[in-house]
Amino acid sequence: MTLELVKAYYGQTLSGSADLRTDACSTLEPPPAAIADALGRIHEEVARHYYGCGLIAPPALSGLRILDLGCGAGRDCYLLSQLAGPEGEVVGIDATPAQLAIARRHQAWHAERFGHSRSNVSFIEGDVGRLDQIGLPPASFDLIVSNCVFNLLADKAAVFAEAHRLLKPGGELYFADVYADRRLPPRLMEDPVLLGECLAGALYWNDFLSLVRGAGFADPRLVSDRPIAVRDPVLKSQLGEARFFSATYRLFRLEGLEPACEDYGQAVRYRGGIAGAEEVFVLDAHHRMDRGRIFPVCGNSFRMIAETRFAPFFDLHGDMSTHFGIFPGCGTALPFGTFEAGPERPASGCC
Numbered sequence: 001m002t003l004e005l006v007k008a009y010y011g012q013t014l015s016g017s018a019d020l021r022t023d024a025c026s027t028l029e030p031p032p033a034a035i036a037d038a039l040g041r042i043h044e045e046v047a048r049h050y051y052g053c054g055l056i057a058p059p060a061l062s063g064l065r066i067l068d069l070g071c072g073a074g075r076d077c078y079l080l081s082q083l084a085g086p087e088g089e090v091v092g093i094d095a096t097p098a099q100l101a102i103a104r105r106h107q108a109w110h111a112e113r114f115g116h117s118r119s120n121v122s123f124i125e126g127d128v129g130r131l132d133q134i135g136l137p138p139a140s141f142d143l144i145v146s147n148c149v150f151n152l153l154a155d156k157a158a159v160f161a162e163a164h165r166l167l168k169p170g171g172e173l174y175f176a177d178v179y180a181d182r183r184l185p186p187r188l189m190e191d192p193v194l195l196g197e198c199l200a201g202a203l204y205w206n207d208f209l210s211l212v213r214g215a216g217f218a219d220p221r222l223v224s225d226r227p228i229a230v231r232d233p234v235l236k237s238q239l240g241e242a243r244f245f246s247a248t249y250r251l252f253r254l255e256g257l258e259p260a261c262e263d264y265g266q267a268v269r270y271r272g273g274i275a276g277a278e279e280v281f282v283l284d285a286h287h288r289m290d291r292g293r294i295f296p297v298c299g300n301s302f303r304m305i306a307e308t309r310f311a312p313f314f315d316l317h318g319d320m321s322t323h324f325g326i327f328p329g330c331g332t333a334l335p336f337g338t339f340e341a342g343p344e345r346p347a348s349g350c351c
């Protein structure tokens, strides 16, 4: 039922991003210059059918095998195709044939535009809720991305668990989605507009944290968030007092991450060398690491660098042989928007 409503909304109701009735499925913040250039090389028809709510292009993508869950008309696939380069590969999955038809129509055009001898992008028509039936081998992706899709899924927990299974050890799920500041009545999922506009299925942020931890992602990291404005009076009255946020999270597949930030006296030093992050490496909203500066980190943050594709760009100091207690300044998870009233950042579950 949910999937049929979604396919009708993205396949028939909407004919482009200008038809959206809220800014939930929109990306408002301007991208960094290199990303803006890459976006400028994407075909106009693909760009016009973009319905994402955030930027899902983490650093250091060269040569990676990437999966985009709910790729729509393929805008992010073609962005990532450029960033992964000819040695990399991008696979997009979506259930709406009309969206995939646009994505596929411009496949050769993009390969030529990007200077690739053959396209490094492929598209699969399929249900993200049934990833296990698509035949993708376990531990076969370095990076899984998704842009404004989890809120549309009926069984979100199952898809987080599948994403964990499909990631290589040290790989990450990096995705933008819509969250609510409270649990929403399930009946809202039956409204095609509230669902299609990515509001009805928005997870309450604290349920999201429990859910991803249950799927094996022990330390979810918030990268960015912004409030969503619902101005349409009809939609507003249906939603009551609930507030909505678009947020980008990164979830690493690292076995044995600890439930809290523990201090082992470790530090990292970013040496530079990542395109687009020449001066500062951003791990998450709490961790902006200047090139050349010794940066003390908790055990989990250390592993997110030492055991991932970021390791070659860092000097690593210390190990986990001596424990010094809880990492100083480690706070409990707070709801989105809390930081507006104070210095603490919300809901990363980390220091």
Ligand SMILES: C[S@@+](CC[C@H](N)C(=O)[O-])C[C@H]1O[C@@H](n2cnc3c(N)ncnc32)[C@H](O)[C@@H]1O
Binding pocket: 003, 006, 007, 010, 025, 049, 050, 051, 052, 053, 069, 070, 071, 072, 073, 074, 075, 076, 093, 094, 095, 096, 099, 126, 127, 128, 129, 146, 147, 148, 149, 152, 153, 198
């Ligand atoms: C808000 S749009 C975002 C599309 C794309 N990520 C973008 O940024 O333009 C949501 C997309 O998720 C797809 N979708 C929703 N539920 C799905 C499911 N169960 N399986 C596959 N695709 C799904 C829809 O077809 C739609 O293209």
